[in-house]
Amino acid sequence: MPDLVTARDVLRRRRDPGEPAVVWVAPGHYPMTRPLELGPEDSFTSFVALDPDRPPVFEGAATLTGWAETEVNGVSAWWTTAPKRCGRSFFVGGERRPRPRLPRDGFLRVADQPDLDLDADMVSTLFDGTDAFQYAEGDLPELADPSAVEVVVPHYWVQERMPVRRADRATRTVHTRVRSIFSLRDDAARRFARYYLDNVLEAFGEMPGEWYHDLAGRRLLYVPRPEDRLDSFGAKVPVLEQFVVVRGRLDRREFVRSVRFERLRFSYADWAELPPARPPFDHREDPALPRDVAYAAAPQAAADVGAALVFTGARGCSIVACTVDHVGGYAVELGYGCQGNLLSGNTLTDLGAGAVKMSGSTYRDDPAFTAGNEISDNEISAGGRVYPQAVGVLARHTASNLIAHNHIHDLCYSGISCGWVWDYDTSPSTDNVIEGNHIHHLGTARLLGDLGGIYLLGVAPGTVVRNNHIHDIACANYGGWGIYLDAGSSYVVVEDNVCHDVDSQCLHIHYGRENIVRHNVLAFGRLGAVALTRPEDHVTFTFERNIVLTAGVPAFVGAPGDRGVLAYGVVSDLNLVWDTAGPVCLAGNGRHDPSQGWSVVERLDKEWRALGHDAHTVVADPGFADPDARDLTLLASAPASEVGIRVPDVSRVGPRPGEDRPNPLARRTASPDRRSSGQNPSAGPREESR
Numbered sequence: 001m002p003d004l005v006t007a008r009d010v011l012r013r014r015r016d017p018g019e020p021a022v023v024w025v026a027p028g029h030y031p032m033t034r035p036l037e038l039g040p041e042d043s044f045t046s047f048v049a050l051d052p053d054r055p056p057v058f059e060g061a062a063t064l065t066g067w068a069e070t071e072v073n074g075v076s077a078w079w080t081t082a083p084k085r086c087g088r089s090f091f092v093g094g095e096r097r098p099r100p101r102l103p104r105d106g107f108l109r110v111a112d113q114p115d116l117d118l119d120a121d122m123v124s125t126l127f128d129g130t131d132a133f134q135y136a137e138g139d140l141p142e143l144a145d146p147s148a149v150e151v152v153v154p155h156y157w158v159q160e161r162m163p164v165r166r167a168d169r170a171t172r173t174v175h176t177r178v179r180s181i182f183s184l185r186d187d188a189a190r191r192f193a194r195y196y197l198d199n200v201l202e203a204f205g206e207m208p209g210e211w212y213h214d215l216a217g218r219r220l221l222y223v224p225r226p227e228d229r230l231d232s233f234g235a236k237v238p239v240l241e242q243f244v245v246v247r248g249r250l251d252r253r254e255f256v257r258s259v260r261f262e263r264l265r266f267s268y269a270d271w272a273e274l275p276p277a278r279p280p281f282d283h284r285e286d287p288a289l290p291r292d293v294a295y296a297a298a299p300q301a302a303a304d305v306g307a308a309l310v311f312t313g314a315r316g317c318s319i320v321a322c323t324v325d326h327v328g329g330y331a332v333e334l335g336y337g338c339q340g341n342l343l344s345g346n347t348l349t350d351l352g353a354g355a356v357k358m359s360g361s362t363y364r365d366d367p368a369f370t371a372g373n374e375i376s377d378n379e380i381s382a383g384g385r386v387y388p389q390a391v392g393v394l395a396r397h398t399a400s401n402l403i404a405h406n407h408i409h410d411l412c413y414s415g416i417s418c419g420w421v422w423d424y425d426t427s428p429s430t431d432n433v434i435e436g437n438h439i440h441h442l443g444t445a446r447l448l449g450d451l452g453g454i455y456l457l458g459v460a461p462g463t464v465v466r467n468n469h470i471h472d473i474a475c476a477n478y479g480g481w482g483i484y485l486d487a488g489s490s491y492v493v494v495e496d497n498v499c500h501d502v503d504s505q506c507l508h509i510h511y512g513r514e515n516i517v518r519h520n521v522l523a524f525g526r527l528g529a530v531a532l533t534r535p536e537d538h539v540t541f542t543f544e545r546n547i548v549l550t551a552g553v554p555a556f557v558g559a560p561g562d563r564g565v566l567a568y569g570v571v572s573d574l575n576l577v578w579d580t581a582g583p584v585c586l587a588g589n590g591r592h593d594p595s596q597g598w599s600v601v602e603r604l605d606k607e608w609r610a611l612g613h614d615a616h617t618v619v620a621d622p623g624f625a626d627p628d629a630r631d632l633t634l635l636a637s638a639p640a641s642e643v644g645i646r647v648p649d650v651s652r653v654g655p656r657p658g659e660d661r662p663n664p665l666a667r668r669t670a671s672p673d674r675r676s677s678g679q680n681p682s683a684g685p686r687e688e689s690r
Helices: 004-014 605-610 638-642 672-676
Strands: 021-025 029-031 036-038 045-049 057-059 061-064 068-072 075-081 132-134 150-155 158-168 173-176 194-198 211-214 219-222 235-238 244-247 260-262 265-269 307-312 318-320 323-327 330-334 342-344 347-351 356-358 374-376 379-381 393-395 402-404 407-411 416-418 433-435 438-442 451-456 464-466 469-473 480-485 493-495 498-502 507-509 515-518 521-525 530-532 541-544 547-550 556-558 570-573 576-579 587-593 597-603 624-626 631-634
Touching (some): 004 021, 004 036, 004 045, 235 323, 265 307, 307 323, 323 330, 438 451, 451 469, 469 480, 587 605
Parallel strands (some): 029 057, 036 244, 057 265, 244 307, 260 318, 318 342, 330 356, 342 374, 347 379, 356 393, 374 402, 402 433, 438 469, 451 480, 464 493, 469 498, 480 507, 493 515, 498 521, 507 530, 521 547, 541 570, 547 576, 556 587
Antiparallel strands (some): 061 235, 068 075, 075 219, 132 173, 150 158, 158 173, 587 597, 624 631
């Protein structure tokens, strides 16, 4: 059967350099056993569905046949020969199926990590990782094949996967093949980390629909569900790592230009064995991390995990109205030297990691600098299925991008993350615009913490976060924020957003300089509306003309001591504040007790106002239509207009209709019959077909 590689080779033989071409792809399923690799000589090529209502499907999976009955652990099961390469993904009827885990529900807890002091400061022990830990008496059975088992540790803001090397039952010590990037503690809590064991033969058979990779016997085992039939059972295992690799030659400034994928579907890809994470990670702590150590995770955002479609040195390329699903890592990567590209109107779902990641050189005059890309109107969901620390859209070292009108939900960590330089060092991540996105239901599995619907990092002049709707953000121990300006975030404008129902605060600023927060609705943060973790001797942010709605917690909240709310470097005024559960508290300090939860310990409104804050702020009911039902449209605007608040309208967030997407590359390529009939093409990027 012809494939994309064959089409590429035909074009290379038949067309002149630089001649535009369209590969029209008929409906059908196309197995892929090798990725499509494109270079500068393949510029100006479009791969487009011939029938836009029947997208062709490119599959990187093997269909498993030859199933036979067997018995494992006293339970009836099926088995078949495992393919030569098999990762962590197994699908039945398009549904990702789990491997057997121990314990079945919940977690075990590390009994001890040698030389780790739980009473020490969390930050000072953060990178004290290990490749050995002790487990509690009775937690681990005698493992038939320890080499098939992975220790999975969700803590801090990462999940670590640590393949077992051996288990010493005499000392109750598990030795792993890689080292944890972080110490095995439960982040802010003074206790050791939670963990579970994945791919455990001893737990196989407890739940129908689970599968087990028997490495020693080169078999795949499966416990059937009642609806499964042996004679017609079809399961798929990805055998392809990547679908598309677009690679320019940056050393010669030879870019891949105007390559386009339109209305295609790419399904089933994974790595049989993803290489362990190794520094450098372009991370603040790189100098302190030994280069010769294999780690269980990158320090943040699964930044080391690959993607199914990868672009490097790409200029003016586009992925439009495509689907990428059932993959083991990120869906799409715009890597070094990618500029002016468009990802629009795509469905990116059932992802091992996140949807899109971008990064490039830190030097603007470098051909490897990444900038000016647009990620818009995409449906992004069901991410982090293998690497829950991954981000919906991750923009590391990259500038002047537009991340707009995406619908991002059902992820375990942050929705959009922008910036990769900590503290006040110079960052290339400037002039990024994040607007019109609908981001919700993140972190609800409560595996990780320190996350945000929108997460920013570093000095970022020209960066704007506006007109986004963010809600239902959860976390594990701490840090489920709506908009999160982390270490050194500076010169950012946050305006016209609606944020509500988050585990921590709607807005959290770790520390930074001269940020502007205006015309936002911040409602129902469980621990308050606004928090600043590290006050400094300058203005961190100006907070004006915002509507703040709380339920028994302060608007501005701090912790007792030197970093309390009265130390905030903030200019706050002309806001509208109301509490649905009792008297308004503009500013207060609180304390978290593990047994009793969070409570206000100091109400400091008088002291707050004495510092000059909120002299003209109005305390009144804003007049929302139905705040209990989270209808935050205003029935009456008088209190808001009194202080000049521009009430945000988020009714049009998320993906827009196709005709309302302004980027010219988002428009459909003219079909062959429309061109031949003399109709006006729909401004597609290419009008030649071979």
